[in-house]
Amino acid sequence: MAARRPRALHAVRTIFHADMDAFFVSVEELFDPGLKGKPVVVGGRKDERGVVAAASYAARSYGVHSAMPLRTAAKLCPQAVFLEGHPERYREYSQRIHEILLEFTPQVSMASIDEAYLDMTGTERLWGPPLRAATLLHDRIGARTGLNCSIGIATSKMLAKICSDFAKPNGIAWVPPGMEAAFLAPLHVSRIPGVGRVTEERLHEIGVRKIGDLARLDEDFLLRRFGQWGLALAGKARGADAGAWFAGEIGAYEDPRSISHEHTFSEDVSDAALLEATLARQAEKVGRRLREHRLFARTVELKLRYSDFTTLSRSRTLQEATDVDADLIAVSRELFRTAWKKGAAVRLIGMGVSGLDEAQGQISLLEGEKKERARQALAAVDRIRDRFGEKSVQLAAGMTADDRERVHENPAGLPGKDPRSLRKSR
């Protein structure tokens, strides 16, 4: 078969994937330089339920890595510094980095808080050839933020992402056009973004270990065996941005598809009032974010995880999309009351919305007026929270009976919103 050549109409793209090195840990080091060089773990205290969000390179040398339970990390590296972390700082630095990236091209997509894709196609006159442009970008991020990053350069998003891994730490790596297949062939299939533990095992079953093995397989066979995902895999093995994973223009704004909040209790909870109060608080947060995005939700979902880790979800699709807290609270509570085994110990509770739309859809005039008044009241609450903080206003549904009592006892000092603080006082 002849080698696949890019068609003249489709000029070869130049994609950068910029990925911050140990991002959370590095930001912590900016605020506390004494941490530099030490084993540092961000994610929570060493005896907490939870996992490692980021580990310094010193901690990694003990086998600590992200997604590992904190308690395991503490066993591997007891002398590590364990930090809760500062999400606001990470968001702020992420935004600064985004601004720097935009100086190089308007075609920037933040893929997460610490990584981004840039479409640098056609910027050679401005920034020079890819390696030079990447060096300028790398050094500018370092100079302005004090943070290290790694940059992968390739002809597709997927390849650029794999490539930035090779550049770590603090480097730049490039797969020149035409070298894609040769670069990929010797790599293990698990390096393909989207191939996790399960897919890797299924591929091993059919004798596929290297990406080169995958590239040699027949597309029809992959389609039969893995469905649409199989076709996407075939494309990825050739270095293409196949499947939904890498679809979409770099730099195009996209509304979120879903919004959710969940919480794992430090100890399992079987108190209905506390569970419902937690749920109501989450519904308020979700409602608030819907209004920030000016979106309305059609589907409300509840998530429960019992102490044995069995997890269930229940959802309901509404006739009318909503962005009103009271609706979200009522629906999620109903789902909870139907789904929850009375008295069962709950490890995690959460709720979320999907089926998001900019328009609210058809509603009757009367209903419309009622909803509009509710919406205006919520907008006022949102504004007050903006000025005085999240705790300054609470709707009655978000409180437990204990809370209400305390408000009566002490109208000036509203209770804290952390469910843990509620339990302690029990």
Added chain:
DNA sequence: TCTGGGGTCCTAGGACCC
């Protein structure tokens, strides 16, 4: 290995409609 939180996408079965 005692397993977070916030997301995206995919699959599969059943309901319902034409």
Added chain:
DNA sequence: TCTGGGGTCCTAGGACCC
């Protein structure tokens, strides 16, 4: 009333990513 096929929506669960 012995029974097809396709499309779309809804629901539940799961893989995967950072």
